[in-house]
Amino acid sequence: MLRYSLKRLLSLLVSLAVASLVIFFVVEVAPGDPASFMLGVNAQPDTLAALRAELGLDLPKWQRYLAWVGGMLTGDFGTSYTYRTPVAQMIADRLWVSLPLALYALTLSTLIAFPAGIYAAARRGKPGDMAVMGATQLGVALPNFWFAMMMVLVFAINLRWFSAGGFAGWQDGLLPGLKSLTLPAISLALPQAAILARVMRSALLDILGEDFMRTARAKGLTRRQALWRHGVRNALIPVLTIIGLQFSFLLAGAIIIEQVFYLPGLGRLVFRAISSRDLIVVESVVMLLVFAVIVVNFAVDLAYAAVDPRLRTRT
């Protein structure tokens, strides 16, 4: 188990190094000079040169790469070209919205999907299964911003239980913050839950056809006991894979939902940074997202091994 974890950890570090190289050079190669963008089309060449020197844009690429990576390792992400504030601070502010939102949505999605998927698999081909499958079909098909708008209409405008947008912040405690994230989290969670429920159902159906399920029944387990004790844990491997992918998506892919609910999240930050050629912000946010994805994958790998003893190699 220890060796397995160390191996995974090593592959995590290598992935991070490669990712940082790719991100830096791809963004650098993209057309558009931040300095001329900031000064406008009529800028004087010498002001432009001065600004470029100030931003460090005149240094060779590899020096800038090393400076960037070295800075990140010490928590210094550089200074935003457009806002002239430390990138680390900007990202930290946004993370306080995006990370809880992603976790909140993922929790909801799992809480909905597990029971729904298990219920459907246990009642394969019966009305209960068909109802779940129909609902998840809709959930997969409808975009999350539609759910978002419906949520706003029903719970914010008609019932007035939640505010229609904005973020209350965490300074007044946990509840006001969570409350303002609830509608966005539900909108994000519903389509994800639909996908996850379908994966759970089909993984479980595969397992239900396995020989060891029949063995379990032959021991005297009821259908339900066999399903819970022998089915669910074996079905978790594909489900964990999807959960890992979903978390990465939720962290960065919430741009539209952030727009609908007017949330100051990472998605909106990176969107604005791209349109204003604020390369250093783009690079840093992308790097952070890559970091998150890789760390989540690492966690998923460890979870696999926890679930399945065959992966804890003992050669």
Next chain:
Amino acid sequence: MSLLEIENLTLSIGGIGILDRVSLHVDAGEIVAVTGESGSGKSMTALAVMGLLPERASATGRIALDGRDLLTTPEPAMCALRGREIGMVFQEPMTALNPVQTIGAQVMETILVHDAMPRAEARARAREVLTRVGLPPERFPLTRYPHELSGGQRQRVVIAMAIALRPKLLIADEPTTALDVTTQAQILDLLKGLVDEFGMGLLMITHDLAVVAGMADRIVVMRHGAVVETGETRRLLADMRHPYTRMLFEASRHQVDLPAAPAPAPLLEVQDVVRDYRLPRTRLFAPVEHARAVNHISFTLNRGERLGLVGESGCGKSTLTRAILGLDEVQGGSIRLDGEPVFTGHRPNLAVRRKMQVVFQDPFGSFNPRHRVDRLITEPFHLLGDPPRGAARDAAIAEALTAVGLTPGDARKYIHEFSGGQRQRIAIARALIIRPELILFDEAVSALDVSVRAQILDLLAELCRAYELTYLFISHDLSVVRSVTDRVLVMQAGEIVEQGPTEQVFTDPQHPYTRKLIAAAPVLPELGLGVA
């Protein structure tokens, strides 16, 4: 009153009749074998007793355990019976255990799910039964996972689960079919010992008549969902009344009539071949280690000769086969066909490969279901520089299909339209169509019923007469190898421990391993067949 009484059990699934008025009984301490070919309804009879029939099944008649009718027992009460009163052992030990639970947990579960005793006692009982089935906790702690055990050891765990609560009736569905002969002999001994010790009734389902003859007190022969004959083992073997029973026994001991092999002239020369596999590194920078699957093997296969290769799983048979076919590169020695190496440099030699064909075990998995038969059997044509086209191709297809006992009209059909035996004929047609110098049969009849197997073996003999075939016949089934080969190689742990003329090796084995193999293989007794 018998322990288990089945009376007029009739079963249909979705309107299709599966069982037709099946009646049999098992007494305490008795071993009853149900035998028959695939589709005869043996397994469904067992599942009906367990109350684990598929959902759309409807059964009538009576299945009484100790006088209690199981067909009318409601599901919760059946759950209480399964595992406690009736235990069951299945065919496939590799998949019958939950891969993510320890063997201790799985054996204890049988006890705990019935609330038979507190956890600590259940653990002690699990240790006790695992010891009884030959897995003492000192060597096989309860914390082992199934993947850390061999097939035979896993089957012992399955048996331990089934007998943990000392059921009155044990049902074993092909319990040794997936195992090697020496392991099979051990498991059969174990089952017999348990029946004696606990006075259990054992209902054993098997297609292997030699196993039946050696184990059972009584035999029930089934065909197409009905019992055709039943009786005490010795009486039934001495006096078979039903033609089907007689046919089954004759097919099981079927001997083919091979034409004499021509004078020895080497075709395949295997010289000092070594095949190593890389093992995964144990530490990050540890030197790479190798496992030797084939260890300095040499033999010659003469033109027109039929050579057998026997050995248990893991002995290197398949690895050697792959090397001969030029699918893997060897790490030492040479393999030559007709003087040409099968591997030149690091690439397979295509000029040699087109002289060899192979027939695999699984008649269901070895064909692409989307292609028609003509396309399937002409696949080897891509090995030829100038394959036949048009009328010549049609003629080649028609000839190959006719040679294996099918008709040219079958060329336009899809593979799902054929039975297992017919598929194996098509596989042979595919091998024959380019008139190879050498055919490798890799467990080619192991998945077939005895009657179909006898037909395929006869077909081989016919083809030998018509085409002067040279083949290497790889199998774990000693009786089949004995029937269709001139010479035999016995392989153990990557080495050939004995080789010689087939009859001589079987009647006078020299190596202890060969003796052990032959002793472990169940044999049909030499009685009864003349009584008709």
